[in-house]
Amino acid sequence: MTGYEKVNLILELFTRDGAHNFSRDELGNDLSVAIRVSMDFHDSLTKWGESLPEEHEVDYVVQTIRSGMEWFLNVRNLYRGLDTSGANRSFAWAVATEYPAIREAYLRIFPELTKADLKVAERLDCLLTLCQIQLVFLATNFRQRIKSHRASHP
């Protein structure tokens, strides 16, 4: 399955289970953007392997995450508006700041998003945890822009 197909599948699952919870705008904008940015980060971590690449590549991903921040906060608001009392699964993550730990957690949790048997609150919990991991990555790597700039302007 391509990344594009995965994004569509995840959106369809949210639409299937959350049509009564989310407006068309929330599905088409907030969730759609957050899922696409999260998919991009998944692809980057898969490509990079266990070591961070050169600074300009990290900076590019940091900027992509930054572009999704508004939508991440909207996802947070959606989650807070849901009744989560029926959720059985939780995707809590013990916050870590080292790249290998971030990568391991993200690649472990991301596939859960595509599972058909999650409830909508559980799937949103999963997506929000992925957004959180991306923000931790952004926080711990936003200085890479300095190294990237200096490398290209010696």
Added chain:
Amino acid sequence: MADGNCVNSIFELFVREGADDFNRDDLEGYLRISIRISSDFYDFLTKWVDSPPDDEIDSIVKTINSGAEIHGFFDVVDLLACLDTSRSAHSFTWSISSEYSAIRQAYLRLFHELTSADLQFPERLDCLLVLCEVQLLFLAINLHRKAGM
């Protein structure tokens, strides 16, 4: 809300040390937002020694997000990237932690360094950048609070 005098006095320190390289308007554009938001977060941490209420956390998370999303924090990064920091004698580090008490302690210590009179321009900018970094981590942790603090 940050004390306007505090924001102004920090900004004037940047203007004083950076006058050879930057005019006031440029610095205003690059730094004012980040100084203001960093001061707001300082006030938040000063007010809440431990266990801030949810609505207060929500408010400061939105404030920090506004500083990271469009301009602000990344302008500080871009400005520092253009500077020669080879003569900087001070460096500002903190042990990254997800615990509120550790974040609070580190931030309050670093913020006081930001107001120190004897820093060079790149050093003060580096200090501000570390403060932005701490705020971004606080934002990340509190995006999904049950997984954090």
